[in-house]
Amino acid sequence: MGIMTAVKSDFLHVMQERGFFHQCSDLAALDQKLCSGVQSAYIGFDATAQSLHIGNLTGIMMLYWFQQTGHKPITLMGGGTSKIGDPSFKDESRKLMDDDTIAANIEQIKATCFRQFLRYGDGPTDALMVNNDDWLSGLHYLSFLRDYGRHFTVNRMLSFDSVKLRLERESPLTLLEFNYMVMQGYDFLELHRRYGTLLQMGGSDQWGNIINGVDLGHKADQVQLFALTAPLLTTASGQKMGKTEKGAVWLNAAMLTPYDYWQYWRNVEDADVGKLLRRFTILPLDEIAKLESLGGSDINEAKKILAFEATKICHGEAAAQEAAATAQKVFEQGGVGDDLPSITVERARLSTGIALLDLLVEAGFAASKGEARRLVQGGGIRCNDNIVNDDKFVAKESDLTSEGYIKLSAGKKRHALVRI
RNA sequence: GGAGAGAUGGCUGAGCGGUCAAAAGCACCUGACUGUAAAUCAGGCGCCUUCGGGCUACGUAGGUUCAAAUCCUGCUCUCUCCA
Numbered sequence: 194m195g196i197m198t199a200v201k202s203d204f205l206h207v208m209q210e211r212g213f214f215h216q217c218s219d220l221a222a223l224d225q226k227l228c229s230g231v232q233s234a235y236i237g238f239d240a241t242a243q244s245l246h247i248g249n250l251t252g253i254m255m256l257y258w259f260q261q262t263g264h265k266p267i268t269l270m271g272g273g274t275s276k277i278g279d280p281s282f283k284d285e286s287r288k289l290m291d292d293d294t295i296a297a298n299i300e301q302i303k304a305t306c307f308r309q310f311l312r313y314g315d316g317p318t319d320a321l322m323v324n325n326d327d328w329l330s331g332l333h334y335l336s337f338l339r340d341y342g343r344h345f346t347v348n349r350m351l352s353f354d355s356v357k358l359r360l361e362r363e364s365p366l367t368l369l370e371f372n373y374m375v376m377q378g379y380d381f382l383e384l385h386r387r388y389g390t391l392l393q394m395g396g397s398d399q400w401g402n403i404i405n406g407v408d409l410g411h412k413a414d415q416v417q418l419f420a421l422t423a424p425l426l427t428t429a430s431g432q433k434m435g436k437t438e439k440g441a442v443w444l445n446a447a448m449l450t451p452y453d454y455w456q457y458w459r460n461v462e463d464a465d466v467g468k469l470l471r472r473f474t475i476l477p478l479d480e481i482a483k484l485e486s487l488g489g490s491d492i493n494e495a496k497k498i499l500a501f502e503a504t505k506i507c508h509g510e511a512a513a514q515e516a517a518a519t520a521q522k523v524f525e526q527g528g529v530g531d532d533l534p535s536i537t538v539e540r541a542r543l544s545t546g547i548a549l550l551d552l553l554v555e556a557g558f559a560a561s562k563g564e565a566r567r568l569v570q571g572g573g574i575r576c577n578d579n580i581v582n583d584d585k586f587v588a589k590e591s592d593l594t595s596e597g598y599i600k601l602s603a604g605k606k607r608h609a610l611v612r613i
Numbered sequence: 614g615g616a617g618a619g620a621u622g623g624c625u626g627a628g629c630g631g632u633c634a635a636a637a638g639c640a641c642c643u644g645a646c647u648g649u650a651a652a653u654c655a656g657g658c659g660c661c662u663u664c665g666g667g668c669u670a671c672g673u674a675g676g677u678u679c680a681a682a683u684c685c686u687g688c689u690c691u692c693u694c695c696a
Contacts, residue, residue, distance in 0.1 A: 365690095564642085567658080571644060572643075574643095605649065
């Protein structure tokens with residue numbers, strides 16, 4: 194971690210040594226507050242999908258540690274701000290979402306993304322879930338502008354990096370979207386008023402938005418609020434993290450199976466293993482240091498532990514074990530495991546024969562037959578572990594193994610079972 | 614309200630009457646090498662196909678032409694400058 198200001202609070206200490214620390218608005222003062230009693234901190238989450246994804250996991254872990262070190266975490270659902278859409282670093286507007294969709298998303302996220310990490314309840318350090326729609330939707334334009342609009346200067350708002358992209362690209366940034374940062378600033382003030390919340394956290398891309406809230410707290414209520422951001426997650430080779438061939442790495446098992454989730458972690462770059470272990474597992478640091486020091490292909494052991502621990506936290510120990518077991522059978526023994534995706538076909542279809550290309554599309558390996566054909570012609574398709582080069586191949590009953598399935602593979606990593 | 618510029622595949626961005634399913638780069642997929650890693654190299658990257666070809670695409674609607682992403686007109690949207 195290098196040399197850093199010595200902090201006394203458990204929470205900031207954990208943030209620093211586990212790699213969550215990027216910027217803080219007034220470290221010494223915040224440290225002091227955290228030492229003086231139970232505090233509350235919040236992070237805002239989008240309600241634009243049915244699930245959060247790995248990109249949100251940093252924030253979730255920050256809240257996890259906040260609670261573990263004796264404080265009260267607040268998860269703020271952006272039910273109101275989702276009606277606007279954060280324009281930060283985006284080069285075009287998002288579609289606006291209707292109320293019902295947003296409400297349904299929030300329900301899903303509550304149930305599948307937070308509960309594993311945070312203990313909710315009424316106790317002093319129990320987590321709290323709030324929705325900014327509760328206060329934003331009732332705002333009156335004129336009085337809001339008069340009371341809070343005067344604390345924001347456009348000059349300053351234009352100086353934020355988050356809007357610069359849009360301006361530089363000469364891509365339209367609507368007033369609606371421009372207001373996002375004002376709303377987010379107001380959220381902070383509102384949470385301070387309601388719960389005495391002193392700290393907002395987030396990824397480093399949220400710094401500007403958070404600081405707006407800090408400034409507003411100072412100007413409107415003469416209180417000192419704090420900002421703490423974590424380094425944005427990128428891979429060692431500089432790519433954004435959190436994408437798979439299937440899209441975002443969702444936390445909701447209904448959107449990404451625990452097996453695929455496990456696989457995501459198993460396939461991270463060597464150079465990222467230590468960083469990810471610190472950030473997304475709760476293993477002791479000395480153990481992580483050992484794992485991180487493994488060289489060459491031994492690092493794979495560390496990746497398996499990362500995958501297991503990360504999956505366990507999110508989907509539970511049983512799911513993590515199953516995923517690990519399937520992975521072992523598939524990759525280390527060349528077999529199959531229970532967690533592999535499977536599709537079911539009717540026996541009658543199979544007895545007349547099913548074109549391999551159709552099967553590949555049905556299994557989700559290709560979006561079209563043309564794409565499936567290219568996969569076959571490129572040598573990327575195996576059927577029961579034998580490469581199939583013939584794009585006219587037809588699967589028949591005789592291709593079923595003695596266990597009653599056909600194992601289809603696309604590339605080295607994607608496998609599926611065809612069952613009757 | 615006035616004057617210019619522009620809208621091309623997931624993104625950036627060439628093309629400016631046929632040789633354009635559209636250069637190049639990025640992203641993505643597959644193969645080789647490996648360690649289910651990175652880097653590198655090779656191939657692929659609209660849809661369908663009996664592999665001959667067919668179909669739909671260059672903001673949108675029309676038009677001119679044997680032929681249009683390319684020319685003309687209306688519309689929509691964006692940017693810049695002026696009021």
